[in-house]
Every structure is written in C-alpha cells, then in structure tokens.
Amino acid sequence: DELAKKQEDLQKKTEKKEASKEELTKKQEGLKKEFEKVKEDLKKIDKQNNELKDKLNLESTKPKEEQIEKEMTEAEQELKKGKNKKAGENQESAAEEMEDRAKRIRESLDQEMKEREAEDYKTLRQLLENLIALSHEQEDNMIELKQQPGYTPRFIELSKQQQKIKRDAEMIEDSLLALSKRNIKIQSFVNTEVGKINHHMEKTIGYLSDRNTY
Numbered sequence: 001d002e003l004a005k006k007q008e009d010l011q012k013k014t015e016k017k018e019a020s021k022e023e024l025t026k027k028q029e030g031l032k033k034e035f036e037k038v039k040e041d042l043k044k045i046d047k048q049n050n051e052l053k054d055k056l057n058l059e060s061t062k063p064k065e066e067q068i069e070k071e072m073t074e075a076e077q078e079l080k081k082g083k084n085k086k087a088g089e090n091q092e093s094a095a096e097e098m099e100d101r102a103k104r105i106r107e108s109l110d111q112e113m114k115e116r117e118a119e120d121y122k123t124l125r126q127l128l129e130n131l132i133a134l135s136h137e138q139e140d141n142m143i144e145l146k147q148q149p150g151y152t153p154r155f156i157e158l159s160k161q162q163q164k165i166k167r168d169a170e171m172i173e174d175s176l177l178a179l180s181k182r183n184i185k186i187q188s189f190v191n192t193e194v195g196k197i198n199h200h201m202e203k204t205i206g207y208l209s210d211r212n213t214y
Helices: 001-015 021-051 062-079 084-147 151-183 182-211
Strands: none
Touching: 001 021, 001 062, 001 084, 021 084, 021 182, 062 084, 084 151, 084 182, 151 182
C-alpha cells in the first residue's frame, strides 16, 4: 500500500528529527488528506458494488479506517506540540493499520472471487448437462419428424414439441450469457456454445418451414 509506505517514511523522519516541526506537521496533514481521498474512493466502489444485481460480499474496513484516521489525527496533534516520539508511535500504528486494512481487502476479494468462481463452474456444469439432454431430445425429435410421411397429426405434435425445445434452448442460452458476463474466463466458450444452439435451431426451423408447417 503506497500510502502506508509514505506514512512509514514520515514516521522514520519524525523519530530521527530529519525535518522541522512545521514541515513534519504539514506532511502529516497531507497524508491525512490523501487518506480522506482513499476513503471517498472506497465509498464510491462500495456504492457501485451495492448497486450490482449480483454484488460482491466484501468485508467492511470501516472500523480500520476510523482507527487509522484517529492515529493520524493524534500524530498531527503531537507533532504540533513537538512530541516527535509520541507522534512517531501514532504514525507507526497508522501505517500498520493501513497495511492490515489493505491485506484484509485483498484477502476478502480473493476469497469472494474463489467462491464465486466455484459457484459459476457448478452452474455452468448444470447448464451444459441440460444442454446435452436437450440436444438428445432435439435429435430424437428431428429423426421422428423426418420419418413422417406428411402433414400428419403426429407431425403437428412433433412440431409443437420442437417449439418447446426452442423455448428451453433460449432459457439455457440466456442463463449461459448471464453467467459469461460475470466470469470473463468462460465468455469465449459460452459464445461458442450459444452459436451452436442458434445454428441447430435455425436448421430445424428451416426444415419445418420447408414442410410448410409455419
């Protein structure tokens, strides 16, 4: 975390008295302003996440942020009093809290993404199983359709069955596309599978149209 490193560097300068009280105080005030900006950015990210239909379940870092802000404020006050040792302790604590906060955010995000990925692949597997079952149904339906001598009652029944297969295929297609939007790793695969679904459906519809059923 870049801000934590800056705080650590300032802590070392404070304890070694490498700058004047005024200069150290000014730098501490600057870091506090930078932290305020980081907090605002996190609020925006959190707001955007909450607006998502399928939001990420991330651990709150608000208690950490409040502690960091407290340590930075106290460090600033101690610097103004010329108490470099005490200010250095507050700065060290603030830097450690920043590092811990950044670590928690990374771990929370990693854990959430792993869980989501596992869930996505489980859903993908189920959808593909449904798709395989539907393709067998489609194949059986087409074989029987081709065996019909003409516009028979059975042909009409099979045509209706084909409409149901088409609707089921569209539902699977929608689910696959929705899944691919939240997992970029499977987008290419999903697009290929969706292309196959559409190709087979178009061939079947073309066949039925040639038989003057529509």
